[in-house]
Amino acid sequence: MITGLFETHINVRNLERSMKFYGETLGLELGRFEENRRVAFYWLGQRGEAMLGLWEVPEEKVQRQHFAFRTTLEQLLEAETYLKERGLEPHNFLNDGTTHPMVFAWMPALAIYFTDPDGHSLEFICMIEGKPQPNLGIINLDDWQTLQTKKG
Secondary structure (H helix, E strand, O other), X not given: OOOOOOEEEEEEOOHHHHHHHHHHHOOOEEEEEEOOOOXXXXXXXXXXXXXXXXXXXXXXXXXXXXXXXXXXXXXXXXXXXXXXXXXOOOEOOOOOOOOOOEEEOOOOEEEEEEEOOOOOEEEEEEEOOOOOOHHHOEEEHHHHHHHHHHHO
């Protein structure tokens, strides 16, 4: 019955600020803006593929949430530069002070994180080649690639 996730919604403190972030900074396409309801809907990926709703609420009703944007490996390898060019600070899952993407070996997938103006945790993620190896935990891409080369 379930074939994917079509939409998700988050609460924001200032709709215009969040619209600028998701629309201008991240480049998402605005699908609909409703001034009277204080909501904006953005397309994720191709129009009709998935949607993000931003709802303006009082500050005390904004709870920090997490969601991930699917991307390609090629784009994710450029994500650190992409984020920095937009004034955003990338960080890895371990939040250890480094900004390079990390591999979740149990999937395997490559990911990098950043935050929006309300402190929501955002992620760029892509599945990568290789057999899942949960015992490896979270490792850097160079180590993952070295392990894949040794198996090949």
